[in-house]
Amino acid sequence: MSKVNLTEKLGQFSDLFSPKIVATYNDNDIQVVKVAGHFVWHKHDDTDDFFLVLKGKLTIQLRDRNIDLGPGELYVVPRGVEHCPKADVETHVLLIEPQGTLNTGDAGGAMTAKKEPI
Amino acid sequence: MSKVNLTEKLGQFSDLFSPKIVATYNDNDIQVVKVAGHFVWHKHDDTDDFFLVLKGKLTIQLRDRNIDLGPGELYVVPRGVEHCPKADVETHVLLIEPQGTLNTGDAGGAMTAKKEPI
Numbered sequence: 001m002s003k004v005n006l007t008e009k010l011g012q013f014s015d016l017f018s019p020k021i022v023a024t025y026n027d028n029d030i031q032v033v034k035v036a037g038h039f040v041w042h043k044h045d046d047t048d049d050f051f052l053v054l055k056g057k058l059t060i061q062l063r064d065r066n067i068d069l070g071p072g073e074l075y076v077v078p079r080g081v082e083h084c085p086k087a088d089v090e091t092h093v094l095l096i097e098p099q100g101t102l103n104t105g106d107a108g109g110a111m112t113a114k115k116e117p118i
Numbered sequence: 119m120s121k122v123n124l125t126e127k128l129g130q131f132s133d134l135f136s137p138k139i140v141a142t143y144n145d146n147d148i149q150v151v152k153v154a155g156h157f158v159w160h161k162h163d164d165t166d167d168f169f170l171v172l173k174g175k176l177t178i179q180l181r182d183r184n185i186d187l188g189p190g191e192l193y194v195v196p197r198g199v200e201h202c203p204k205a206d207v208e209t210h211v212l213l214i215e216p217q218g219t220l221n222t223g224d225a226g227g228a229m230t231a232k233k234e235p236i
Contacts, residue, residue, distance in 0.1 A: 001193070030168070048142075048144050050143045067121050073122065073123050074124065076148070094170075
């Protein structure tokens with residue numbers, strides 16, 4: 001593989017809530033995603049969910065509290081825990097999930113995205 | 119878990135080549151490390167090795183080329199590939215490795231660090 005410049009990758013697309021795969025680590029996809037607005041409540045029964053904010057501000061809503069993340073802040077949602085990301089401004093995030101993980105987890109629906117390499 | 123502010127974590131220690139665990143993702147340790155100077159040549163036969171530079175400049179020497187990483191750039195060293203990180207200035211890196219992975223891989227020796235949570 002070549003090195004990955006995250007800013008360069010983020011400059012190559014503009015669609016929201018559509019993760020792009022920038023690298024692979026063992027059986028995990030390293031992804032970047034742009035988000036704005038409200039995602040869907042969902043959980044992943046078989047995996048934790050890694051979020052690192054690169055730009056903007058992300059709120060990971062949990063059922064009992066919110067996790068507010070700015071640039072350089074990360075949070076790992078434990079497997080099985082319902083969560084719903086939202087952002088008031090366009091926010092750029094580094095995501096790590098096992099290959100084949102649906103972005104919408106158990107919820108499915110219209111926001112389910114096909115993750116493509118970029 | 120609470121959210122992790124990487125700058126805050128990096129402000130809590132000054133030792134070099136001594137990764138600190140800031141979070142867990144599935145069976146992996148999410149770590150921050152400060153590096154300056156030359157590490158040791160090594161490889162991990164059972165895992166890829168994830169590097170994301172947060173500050174400074176990291177050169178991951180491979181046997182056939184160098185990978186130069188600045189802030190916001192990442193590289194995944196494939197399993198089994200010999201590598202030796204080095205940095206001319208103090209450099210801060212986010213590392214991901216499976217729990218129990220030795221920082222010095224197959225090389226062992228004096229630079230082998232006990233990874234502690236921070």
